[in-house]
Amino acid sequence: xxxxxxxxxxxxxxxxxxxxxxxxxxxxxxxxxxxxxxxxxxxxxxxxxxxxxxxxxxxxxxxxxxxxxxxxxxxxxxxxxxxxxxxxxxxxxxxxxxxxxxxxxxxxxxxxxxxxxxxxxxxxxxxxxxxxxxxxxxxxxxxxxxxxxxxxxxxxxxxxxxxxxxxxx
Numbered sequence: 001x002x003x004x005x006x007x008x009x010x011x012x013x014x015x016x017x018x019x020x021x022x023x024x025x026x027x028x029x030x031x032x033x034x035x036x037x038x039x040x041x042x043x044x045x046x047x048x049x050x051x052x053x054x055x056x057x058x059x060x061x062x063x064x065x066x067x068x069x070x071x072x073x074x075x076x077x078x079x080x081x082x083x084x085x086x087x088x089x090x091x092x093x094x095x096x097x098x099x100x101x102x103x104x105x106x107x108x109x110x111x112x113x114x115x116x117x118x119x120x121x122x123x124x125x126x127x128x129x130x131x132x133x134x135x136x137x138x139x140x141x142x143x144x145x146x147x148x149x150x151x152x153x154x155x156x157x158x159x160x161x162x163x164x165x166x167x168x169x
Contacts, residue, residue, distance in 0.1 A: 008060025008104040009043055011122040012129060021169050022047040040085030042099075048169050052098040054131075055089050057082055063105035063128070064112055073115070074159060076103055077144050077152040078137070086134040099134035100168055117164040129165035136161050 016023045024045040046054040059078055064071035078101060086099035105116065107126040113119055116128035132153075140161065141151040153161065 006058075006060060007123070007125065008106065008127070009058045011106075011120065011125065011127045012056075012058050012102060012104050013044070014122050015120050015127075015129060015165075016044070016046065019166075019169070039088055040081050042086060042089055043102075045097075046169065050168065053093075053096055054168060055086060055093060055097050055099040056102050057086050057099075057134075058102045058104050060104045060106065062108050063116065064109060071109070071112075073112070074155050075152075076101075076132070076155075076158045076162075077150045080149050080151055083134055083138050083141070083151065087138065090134065100131045101134055101137055102165060103130045103132070103162065104128075105130065118166065130162040131165050131168045132158065132162045 013023070013025060026041050026043055026045065042055050043058045044054075044056040046056055048054055057078075059076070059082075061075040063075075064073045065075050066072035082101070086101070090097060090099040105128045107113060107116060107119065107128060110126070113126070117130075118128060120127045120129065137153060140153050140157045142154065144150040144152045
């Protein structure tokens with residue numbers, strides 16, 4: 001397993017290993033150059049039993065986020081750079097690959113476990129993994145913060161587009 005300081009990515013990699021899904025962890029310490037363009041690195045190349053292999057960028061989010069009196073569920077923001085990089089990698093890898101954002105939800109309140117599929121335990125934390133195709137996300141995304149260059153999907157759109165990660169593998 002790659003040395004991952006990000007617990008969300010480490011949990012996802014452990015999930016892949018435990019379910020025996022072939023994958024390659026990408027070294028994220030450096031951006032890749034493609035025809036003199038700097039591309040954000042993806043996190044994993046995952047070999048799927050489905051028609052296309054996956055180019056994965058893991059987004060770690062708490063479930064729920066916010067406060068106890070005002071919990072926010074299904075946080076799904078990303079940077080525009082994340083999406084642009086993933087979609088460029090999808091073009092580079094070609095037809096046999098498709099880019100997917102994997103939202104790794106760290107369940108911080110067990111009262112919400114019944115709203116999530118396939119809880120996964122890793123280092124005394126509970127996670128649930130959901131994917132959304134990067135191109136579908138791109139088509140529906142809305143600006144979230146111009147100063148941070150972040151985008152997100154309205155919760156209803158996200159819930160329509162996302163699926164438990166095992167449906168992608």
